[in-house]
Amino acid sequence: AVVSTQSTGEEKIAVLEKRDDIDEEVQRDIYISMVRLWVMRCEDEVYNINSELPILEHMEKMRNGEIAPLKPPKVKAMKPFILVKSEQQKRVFGAGYPSLPTMTLDEYYDKELKRIVDEQNNADKPGPEPEDPDEETEESLAKARAWDEYRDTHKRGWGNRHNRS
DSSP states (O other), X not given: OHHHHHHHHHHHHHHHHHOSOOOHHHHHHHHHHHHHHHHHHHHHHHHHHHHHHHHHHHHHHHHHTSSOOOOOOOOOXXXXXXXXXXXXXXXXXXXXXXXXXXXOHXXXXXXXXXXXXXXXXXXXXXXXXXXXXXXXXXXHHHHHHHHHHHHHHSOTTOSOOTTOO
């Protein structure tokens, strides 16, 4: 409701400013409309600030250690299962796939978390210097020459043409 009132106030000001015959009464009406518009905007800002204050106070208490941050409750892991469309499909296909998943979501999360931590630990340790990809070795030169010779003798489209006209 406040936004629509603000937009109507802006529209009223725009209409009044476009008039050719701006006398003292119209000018006073423009100023009063502008003041009302800015009062509404200020009230809206005060409301937003008042709604943010409890959040900021709670964050300050958490930083000072007065309140412990809430931790999400531990959820019991579910067994993996397969959904089927009907009982008949369940009887025909049985479990569905030859191998059911052997890892729950919690196990997968723990495994991924361990992998990420290991990668971060390994990133801190200096490893062997990576080879320069621009550096040409005897092996890469021989491979490039062999490919060039192959391209010279086998033009594009001269490959297997079976079943094509």
